Amino acid sequence: MKMVEQLIPRTDVAYQRWLASVTDDVVADAVVMYCLESLPERNTTYGIGEWLTGYLMIGQEGDRGFFLRLDGGGSPVFCADLGGLGEVDLHVVAPSFEVWLRCGFALPADPEPDLPPTADVYVAGIPVDEVQLLVRVRKLLGVDWRFGDLRGLLAAQPFPAARSVHLYALLRDLEHAAELRPYLLYATDHGLEALWPADGPEGR
Structure with missing residues (x-):
């Protein structure tokens, strides 16, 4: 003190x-x-x-x-x-x-990341023995992959995980799921892009 x-x-x-x-x-x-x-x-x-x-x-x-x-x-x-x-x-x-x-300790608004409204989301880069990470991705995206198929999906990375996802909503969900940020990408005309760049979404 x-x-x-x-x-x-x-x-x-x-x-x-x-x-x-x-x-x-x-x-x-x-x-x-x-x-x-x-x-x-x-x-x-x-x-x-x-x-x-x-x-x-x-x-x-x-x-x-x-x-x-x-x-x-x-x-x-x-x-x-x-x-x-x-x-x-x-x-x-x-x-x-x-x-x-x-100003009542108000915080400045974070700049909006430059994302399309919707896009297909892919999973890539999860270590093949980290099945639990893929289980968390499954829950986050609300997809119904069978648990028996998860190891096969890990071996097939990158693979399409969900179609026409609302990216801004998913980005907000990732604020509370930091461990999943490196593994989610979205499809563009030029290939796959990281949804959450290494320097954060404001770095786009």
Whole structure:
């Protein structure tokens, strides 16, 4: 607790004022903004001092954290996935804490990926011994492959899994099925394209 309290005076003055005004975590839509009591545990749990030296995690939305730079100025509010923290992973959410506070901690909309509305979806790249992954694909796509055929399907990759799939809906489903993202592709006039590129759907 004492260490985090020593960092707070190095943050944005507007953030310091806000932090002094709240006694509990503040929930705005899906964003949880930490009160003073929560800051030490959250920053310690995710090893922020080790992976993002010079930053303080001030809030969270699922697996995404929000950060302020410890430079004493009105620096931007940053976000990053908590699974792989590093300064290169930071993205600006708001130009300053004061601006973010005024808009109720609203998050900028993710840009829409450049996808056709529907397309045939293929499965490719699942290791041939990972039958359970294919079972999860089966459930995600709502297809009725027989369990006895799954090993044969794995051996036949890439294979067509579903026709005329609504890609935007499938992309939303993949937000909660990260383990399946590398294995789903869709058909284009130029061959198969990854539905979820390595840098995320916003990278299209």
